[in-house]
Amino acid sequence: MNLRLPKITFWRAVFAAILLSGLYATYLRVFYGLGGSTNLSDRFPWGIWIAFDVMCGVGLAAGGFTLVAIVHIFAIERYKPVLRPAILTAFLGYLLVVVGLLYDLGRPDRLWHPLVMWNPHSVMFEVAWCVTLYTTVLFLEFLPVVFEKFGLHKPMEWIHRISVPLMILGVLLSTLHQSSLGSLFLIVPEKLYPLWYSPILPLLFYVSAIAVGLAMTIFESWHSSRAFGRALELPLLASLARVLAVVLSVYLWIRILDLTHRQAWSLLLLNRSETWLFALEMALTLVPTVLLYQARVRMDPGKLYACAVMVVFGFIANRLNVGTTGLEAGSGTHYIPRWSEVAVTLSIVASGFAIFRLIAGYFPIFEAHSAEGAAAPRELEAKEEDPVSVG
Amino acid sequence: MPRAILYDSTLCIGCKACEGACAERWGLPYDDKIAAEERISAHKLTAIETHGDRFSRRLCMNCVQPACASVCPVGALQKTTLGPVVYDAEKCMGCRYCMQACPFQVPSYEWSSRLPRMRKCDMCYARQSQGKLTACAEACPTGATKNGDRDELIAEAARRIAQKPGQYYNRIYGLKEVGGTSVLYLSAVPFEQIGLRTHVPQEPLPETTWRVLELLPDVVSTGSVLLGGIWWITNRREEVARQEGAPKHAGRPPGASKNTPRLEGAPSQPAREEGKHP
Numbered sequence A: 001m002n003l004r005l006p007k008i009t010f011w012r013a014v015f016a017a018i019l020l021s022g023l024y025a026t027y028l029r030v031f032y033g034l035g036g037s038t039n040l041s042d043r044f045p046w047g048i049w050i051a052f053d054v055m056c057g058v059g060l061a062a063g064g065f066t067l068v069a070i071v072h073i074f075a076i077e078r079y080k081p082v083l084r085p086a087i088l089t090a091f092l093g094y095l096l097v098v099v100g101l102l103y104d105l106g107r108p109d110r111l112w113h114p115l116v117m118w119n120p121h122s123v124m125f126e127v128a129w130c131v132t133l134y135t136t137v138l139f140l141e142f143l144p145v146v147f148e149k150f151g152l153h154k155p156m157e158w159i160h161r162i163s164v165p166l167m168i169l170g171v172l173l174s175t176l177h178q179s180s181l182g183s184l185f186l187i188v189p190e191k192l193y194p195l196w197y198s199p200i201l202p203l204l205f206y207v208s209a210i211a212v213g214l215a216m217t218i219f220e221s222w223h224s225s226r227a228f229g230r231a232l233e234l235p236l237l238a239s240l241a242r243v244l245a246v247v248l249s250v251y252l253w254i255r256i257l258d259l260t261h262r263q264a265w266s267l268l269l270l271n272r273s274e275t276w277l278f279a280l281e282m283a284l285t286l287v288p289t290v291l292l293y294q295a296r297v298r299m300d301p302g303k304l305y306a307c308a309v310m311v312v313f314g315f316i317a318n319r320l321n322v323g324t325t326g327l328e329a330g331s332g333t334h335y336i337p338r339w340s341e342v343a344v345t346l347s348i349v350a351s352g353f354a355i356f357r358l359i360a361g362y363f364p365i366f367e368a369h370s371a372e373g374a375a376a377p378r379e380l381e382a383k384e385e386d387p388v389s390v391g
Numbered sequence B: 001m002p003r004a005i006l007y008d009s010t011l012c013i014g015c016k017a018c019e020g021a022c023a024e025r026w027g028l029p030y031d032d033k034i035a036a037e038e039r040i041s042a043h044k045l046t047a048i049e050t051h052g053d054r055f056s057r058r059l060c061m062n063c064v065q066p067a068c069a070s071v072c073p074v075g076a077l078q079k080t081t082l083g084p085v086v087y088d089a090e091k092c093m094g095c096r097y098c099m100q101a102c103p104f105q106v107p108s109y110e111w112s113s114r115l116p117r118m119r120k121c122d123m124c125y126a127r128q129s130q131g132k133l134t135a136c137a138e139a140c141p142t143g144a145t146k147n148g149d150r151d152e153l154i155a156e157a158a159r160r161i162a163q164k165p166g167q168y169y170n171r172i173y174g175l176k177e178v179g180g181t182s183v184l185y186l187s188a189v190p191f192e193q194i195g196l197r198t199h200v201p202q203e204p205l206p207e208t209t210w211r212v213l214e215l216l217p218d219v220v221s222t223g224s225v226l227l228g229g230i231w232w233i234t235n236r237r238e239e240v241a242r243q244e245g246a247p248k249h250a251g252r253p254p255g256a257s258k259n260t261p262r263l264e265g266a267p268s269q270p271a272r273e274e275g276k277h278p
């Protein structure tokens, strides 16, 4: 989506085609219901609108809370340049999750029902409240950018006064929300394939969300540096990648322990599609983990980017496995999304990219970032920053 | 004294009178084509299945501790003390979590409707609360479907097995499955041979999520104290550093971020000005 190159026209055409197909799919969804726009059935009630739009959307937005925690609560200030993009990603991510929900709910006009009709025993109830509250928190966390742009000092001060409780609330809500998406599937022990069903699903979802939040931060810094012609904050990202490698290792280790304790390894001997999907998911997590431990991979923009992409895809594979493919055998049915489901999903993703670009072009999202890059580019290039040099 | 239904597959002759009565009760269309469908759906809340020369019946199990009611975010599904699990379409937002959670794949959805509802058998709650039998039990000509008090029906089922041990598979389905159901089955053959799910857990499913959900207050309170504490420690350190006039991050590589601590990622003034120079 670079404005100065001729291939942009190509990307714009793709973008337009996606949005047009999404528009037609929306028409089908509105006038012919879920039956006319999805391949869902009584035996397979959730498809990619839940497994991708909601479950991946929320996870990919996890960079927001991870970086708020790192920068403001643990006071590791050097990561500040990537904080704003992460908050913006999270805010947009959550808004798009709500859009996805409007497509998926049978009665989108009743989206607000969980706020007034309570059932605290329901994980979905917890999810609904977390989405609502955390989107509000993200909005408030993003407001200073708007105030700064228009030079509004009074409201800026006001928001700074509540910012500490706000940040803590945001991290807590994210913790609950990321893990509760895993808890959603605790109720289907006999349906979800045992390679994925685990009593610690909430923990696995939480840790993998932190990892993908970091990976997304690297991913979008790389893209925005190209789109806005900024220097890549390589040393900063490389040190973030170091954190990412550790989080991924923790995740893999918990996963191994979990499979061992549940004696699920022998399932890998079966030649089933689940085995291969599991292997794919694991490879996409394991390979970047190993690679990111090597300094020459972390300090090479292309390789670093490739690793971040692998982590993101490994994460998506995991969520899709838990949310769709892992449930097929237990539900006694097959599910392949209809084109209209894919079209809506792609449109949501494409709009996310476009809106991010628009906002980043208009508001001071990367300003702190480029200023520092200009301050001492040479030294920065030479040396990876130490992630834990603070105090 | 919760109510229940006892379905004795050995007595069922597959006449489908229960299907017709159920359709009439709900005001749903019923003809030969629908009668031939062997699957419950949004327009057919109970179905007779053929398994060789045996019959089986599908309907909502009206579980003692229903997964569907525990997962419904808006409380549209409720377990009544009478036994039936009832549904309030006015509350339902259509998230379909009940369908995902039900271990028996019972709830059906009005997929092609623009204002869809979830549909399932509610063990004729309206009829039973007036002291009447469920429509299907009333219609059954052979007594294969019997409606009554759950404990009495369990006793009766045990009696039938004891009296004719050769005719029955020696178990009652629904006694322990997912912590007990209000629909009980008797069969001549192991239950999986008449299409029942035998690998469902023996514990009530709502436990699986409640184990995590009940930790919520602990996570929130511990988390706030912990995060607040960490913030206080790290910021206190910065305060001290500022008071002593020492550089905040001594020993950092040259050119690293020198932002003064400010909230919300606002870029610091000096850094901005530096950026203006070529």
Ligand code: SF4
Binding pocket: B060, B061, B062, B063, B066, B067, B068, B069, B085, B101, B102, B103, B104, B105, B106, B107, B120
């Ligand atoms: S059988 Fe399914 S729908 Fe019926 S009460 Fe049990 S969990 Fe709910």
Ligand code: SF4
Binding pocket: B071, B072, B073, B074, B075, B076, B077, B091, B092, B093, B094, B095, B096, B097, B098, B099, B118
């Ligand atoms: S589809 Fe309706 S009844 Fe089922 S869980 Fe969702 S809100 Fe509740």
Ligand code: SF4
Binding pocket: B021, B022, B023, B025, B045, B046, B059, B060, B120, B121, B122, B123, B124, B134, B135, B136, B137
């Ligand atoms: S109990 Fe009532 S609703 Fe349920 S299958 Fe029988 S007639 Fe239908």
